[in-house]
Amino acid sequence: MVKRKIRGLFGVFIGFLLIISLLTTASAALEVTAKPVSTLNIKDMNLPAMFDVSIKNLGSSDTFSLYSLAGMNIEPNESFTIGEGETKEITLKAYSTLPLKVSPDYYSFKYKIKGENSGITEEELAVSIAYLKDSFNYYIEPINLDSTKAIVHYDNKYGQKLDNIHLELSSIF
Numbered sequence: 001m002v003k004r005k006i007r008g009l010f011g012v013f014i015g016f017l018l019i020i021s022l023l024t025t026a027s028a029a030l031e032v033t034a035k036p037v038s039t040l041n042i043k044d045m046n047l048p049a050m051f052d053v054s055i056k057n058l059g060s061s062d063t064f065s066l067y068s069l070a071g072m073n074i075e076p077n078e079s080f081t082i083g084e085g086e087t088k089e090i091t092l093k094a095y096s097t098l099p100l101k102v103s104p105d106y107y108s109f110k111y112k113i114k115g116e117n118s119g120i121t122e123e124e125l126a127v128s129i130a131y132l133k134d135s136f137n138y139y140i141e142p143i144n145l146d147s148t149k150a151i152v153h154y155d156n157k158y159g160q161k162l163d164n165i166h167l168e169l170s171s172i173f
Helices: 002-024
Strands: 030-038 040-042 049-057 062-067 072-075 080-082 087-096 105-115 119-130 136-140 152-156
Touching: 030 105, 030 119, 040 087, 049 080, 049 119, 062 072, 062 087, 072 105, 080 087, 087 105, 087 119
Parallel strands: 040 119
Antiparallel strands: 030 049, 049 087, 062 080, 062 105, 072 087, 105 119, 136 152
16 A cells, blocks of 8 residues: 555656656747858957848747857847747847867857747857958969069958958068
8 A cells, every 4th residue: 555655656756757847848839040141250350150040930929039058149139029920030140259279160059049938949050260360361463573563362251241451561572
């Protein structure tokens, strides 16, 4: 008789643990797509990697927030509401909080979309983290003694939009 009561209490306890684990791992019913605008985070200029993210709420209306626990600060920081069946378009900005081992450094991280009522959805993005000096390729066309000018070519390796960049060159010749 005592063994049956203990087994019964043990079964109730296991059932309770299963329900708690299901509730804590609940996932919001979302359809998420991310398109890269620029996957480069230029660390020394605090320029973020940017993604156009589309979030479709397949569940009931809810308020959501974005966050990452993986060495990246992401924006927007403010919460937003998505109604049932509606789609929200946002520009997600990702700033590295990690020190660079090499430049560029490639990093894949997870971010979370947390619904106040519907749970958490986890997504993954990949970024390149670099210093400004490493975000360009450049070369000079061959110069000979008869040259009157030098032609310098430079390419933006990652396509990150950079405004007000000035190139200053000098030579002893």
